[in-house]
Amino acid sequence: FKAHLRSFGYFARGLNAATFFPGDGSSFIDDTAANDIFIDDANANQLNTGLFSYFGSVDYDYDTKYGFGATLRRDASSRFAGSNRWGTFYSLSARWNISNEDFMADSVINNLKLRASYGTNGNQDIVGLGVFSAPDLTEDLFTTAPGYANQNSIALAQLGNRDLLWETIAQANVGIDFGVWQNRLRGSFDVYERTTTDLFQSTPLSAVTGVTAQNANVGELKNTGLDLVINYDLVQAKTQGALNIAVGVVANYNKIELVDLPGDETEII
Numbered sequence: 001f002k003a004h005l006r007s008f009g010y011f012a013r014g015l016n017a018a019t020f021f022p023g024d025g026s027s028f029i030d031d032t033a034a035n036d037i038f039i040d041d042a043n044a045n046q047l048n049t050g051l052f053s054y055f056g057s058v059d060y061d062y063d064t065k066y067g068f069g070a071t072l073r074r075d076a077s078s079r080f081a082g083s084n085r086w087g088t089f090y091s092l093s094a095r096w097n098i099s100n101e102d103f104m105a106d107s108v109i110n111n112l113k114l115r116a117s118y119g120t121n122g123n124q125d126i127v128g129l130g131v132f133s134a135p136d137l138t139e140d141l142f143t144t145a146p147g148y149a150n151q152n153s154i155a156l157a158q159l160g161n162r163d164l165l166w167e168t169i170a171q172a173n174v175g176i177d178f179g180v181w182q183n184r185l186r187g188s189f190d191v192y193e194r195t196t197t198d199l200f201q202s203t204p205l206s207a208v209t210g211v212t213a214q215n216a217n218v219g220e221l222k223n224t225g226l227d228l229v230i231n232y233d234l235v236q237a238k239t240q241g242a243l244n245i246a247v248g249v250v251a252n253y254n255k256i257e258l259v260d261l262p263g264d265e266t267e268i269i
Contacts, residue, residue, distance in 0.1 A: 003131050005047040014038040047132045050078040051124070067095040077124040080164050081138045087166035091119025099179075111179030111186065118173070122166040126200045126215060137215050138162045156210035165217055169196045187230035194223040195259075219261050225254035 020027035031038040055073030070092050076085045098104060099112040126134040139160040147153025175190035198217035205214050228251040237244040 001052075002050040003048070005045060005132055007043075007045040009041075009043045011041040013040060047135050048078065049132060049135050052076045063100075065097050065100045067097075069093040071119070075122055075124075075166075077166070079124050079126060079134055079137070080166070081162040084163065084165035087122040087168070089120045089122050089168075091117060091121075093117035093119075109178065109180055110182055111177065113177040115176070116172075116174045118171070120168055120170045122168055123200075124166060126164070134215070136160075138164055159205065159209055159211050159214055161214050161216055163217070164215065165198060167196060167198050167200050167217065169194060171195075184233045184236055185230070186232075187228070189229075190227045192223075192225060192227075196221040196223075220259040222257045222259050223254055224257075225252065227252050 014029045014031065016027040016029055018027075029038055053073060053075045055071060057069070057071040059067070059069045061067045070090070072090045073088070075087050075089070077087075078085075093115065094117070095113060095115040097113050099107075099109060104112070126137060137158070137160065139158070140156070141158040141160070142154050143157040145153055145155040147155070171192060171194040173190055173192040175188060177186075177188045179186040197220050199219040199221055200215060201218050202213045203216045203218055205212055229248070231246055231248040233244060233246045235243055235245040
């Protein structure tokens with residue numbers, strides 16, 4: 001995936017609408033040292049971004065009872081310096097269709113599956129503003145600004161962080177799917193723990209650097225929770241197109257814990 005943005009804009013100010021007429025030149029208002037509102041504005045952007053990925057997956061099923069899956073992927077993002085551009089992420093999963101075992105043959109439970117998984121994935125969305133956001137946070141950037149004696153000067157606008165790298169999310173999940181009485185009562189229950197490391201955050205810098213903040217990978221966040229879904233058919237359709245009435249319950253619980261925060265204190269007060 002590659003994206004390129006080129007833009008240029010020019011905004012002219014200083015024409016008095018009350019006296020303007022094309023070609024006569026009488027309506028232009030000169031800028032003065034005491035009032036700079038009539039200075040023309042020009043702007044330009046040249047932005048490039050890209051993501052290169054390749055991945056593979058394998059899935060194996062034995063006798064419709066036991067299953068295993070695995071994925072592996074490598075991603076490179078233009079938002080990071082060359083030394084941190086690549087990230088490797090993976091997942092492993094296993095399933096057991098208990099309802100397909102011989103000892104479940106005469107049970108009212110027609111569907112019972114136990115599953116578990118663990119995996120990682122990466123996040124390159126540093127500031128969350130779209131595809132062209134944060135394309136150059138690893139670079140030192142400069143801008144023109146008034147300097148000593150109000151003379152035109154070049155000033156530091158951004159202190160680059162070449163140590164920026166992928167934010168990594170690791171999640172473990174254990175769940176069960178069930179169906180009773182020919183799936184008249186059915187649902188699923190999941191328990192999970194998700195840990196995010198190398199969080200993207202704006203960290204304060206000493207003003208002697210010329211800037212007061214810098215984006216960096218700092219901190220760790222943990223989410224633990226559960227999801228429950230239950231559905232029951234009050235009226236179960238016997239033929240296609242017949243009336244079916246069902247009720248359902250959805251329940252969620254999620255606990256968020258900031259495990260690590262950079263600084264002398266690890267507790268948020």
